[in-house]
Amino acid sequence: MVNTDALLLIAYNASEAGNFDVARKCYEQGAELGDAMCLQALGYMYDVGEGVNVDKPLAMALYRRAWRKGSHAAAANIAILYREQGKYRTMFRWFAKVAEAGDGSAQFHMAKCYLSGQGVRKNPQAALRCLAMAVNSEYIAEFEREEAQELLGQLAPRPV
Helix, strand or coil: CCCHHHHHHHHHHHHHCCCHHHHHHHHHHHHHCCCHHHHHHHHHHHHHCCCCCCCHHHHHHHHHHHHHCCCHHHHHHHHHHHHHCCCHHHHHHHHHHHHHCCCHHHHHHHHHHHHHCCCCCCCHHHHHHHHHHHHCCCCCCHHHHHHHHHHHHHHCCCCC
C-alpha cells in the first residue's frame, strides 16, 4: 500500500524545487488512491498552469472530487473558478459551504460579497457578522485577517 502522506511530501518538495513533473506524478498517484489533498493539489496545478497547461474544466473536476473527499480548500477553489466565470451566485454558495466548516477566509469573501452585492443582495449587517467570524477564525490568511479588521473598523457603528 502506498502512503499518500509520503507522496504529498515528495510532491511538495518537488514542486518547491521547480520539478513539477515529479510533483504531478506523485499527486496523480495519490489522486488515483482517492486522497483529497492530492486531488486538490493536482487540481491547483491545472487551475494555474503549474508545470502543465491550464485546464480549468479538469481543475474543476479534480476540485469537485477532492470536495467530496472532504477538502475545504478545494471547495474554496471551486468558488474562485465560478467567480472567474462570472457565476457569482454559485460562487457565493460555494463560499458559504466552506464557511459552514469554519473557514475564516470564506467568511471574509462572503463579507466582501455582502458589501458589493456580488452573488447576493447587499447586506452590511451580514457583512459585519462575516467579518467578525473571519477575524476570529484560525483558518484565514494573515493578510485577509488584516483586511477584514480594517473593514470592520470602517463598518462598525461608532459610539455617539
